[in-house]
Amino acid sequence: MTRFGVIRFPGSCDETDALLACERVGEAELLWHRDPDLKGVDAVVVPGGFSYGDYLRCGAIARFAPVMESVIGFAAEGGPVLGICNGFQVLCEAGLLPGALLPNEDLKFLCRQVDLVVEDDSAAWTSACTVGERLSIPVKHTTGRYFAPSDQLERVEHDGQVILRYAPGQNPNGSLHEIAGVRNEAGNVVGLMPHPEHAVDPLTGSTDGLRLFESAARVAAAA
């Protein structure tokens, strides 16, 4: 059974939902930010929240947490890593993913359900999806506008590293090219602003978020 590790930084707030989501498809345990030991997990989730108070820039300080050195090594060896919201910001700051997240175009905190279109099903966290499939998953953030300098953006598009886009007319924050999630070149590291861990139970309206966790479980089982 796939063992997921979910990191807790001071200021994380979505690690509990991330644990519950992982437990729907495998086993899950918390990883503490000061402890570099990944406890032999098969996949790592960097959850949402406000790591280190989001001081300086979102994700900038968390990137230097002792656990992140291990996550960077784990990612380099091909281990599946998922960054959700603040976790996406942390992975961008760590250089594991291309681009950066800027304040939303209208400077407002957003909390709403959005439709996403799957653009790539080769990544560790989208392998159970189909290209063109729509997923209904909530966003909740103030700093979620995906940006990359034009040369980097061109490379990301050219190499098929955009894995999820906001459905037409639903870009909530002014992200370039409607980008909601990207992967690294190898496909094992994925980051997205929407929260799949909040869409795993019919009680909250959608179970589409499970697809990402199922994908990683499938990849880990095959490894």
Place this chain on the structure above:
Amino acid sequence: MLARVLIRPKTGVVDPQGKAVERALPTLGFEGVEDVRVGRMVELRTDDPDRLSELCEKLLANPLIEDYEIELEGEGSQLSHGGDEEEV
């Protein structure tokens, strides 16, 4: 040595904070103010000012989206330019 690091969004990066401030000014009677950019300032003391650029690149600024300028007490400032991007 006292140093100030001024950090601002790069030229090509849309700065909604700056735009919000700019839009507010005419309603207060300040006409003709343009190109407002909102950044931040970090003040610090260091024994090794030669490493300040490295410190900025690694932590204080994100070179993908921000330019920074280092001001040393009693000296002028040096501006670090990123590649200019068109407005997006």
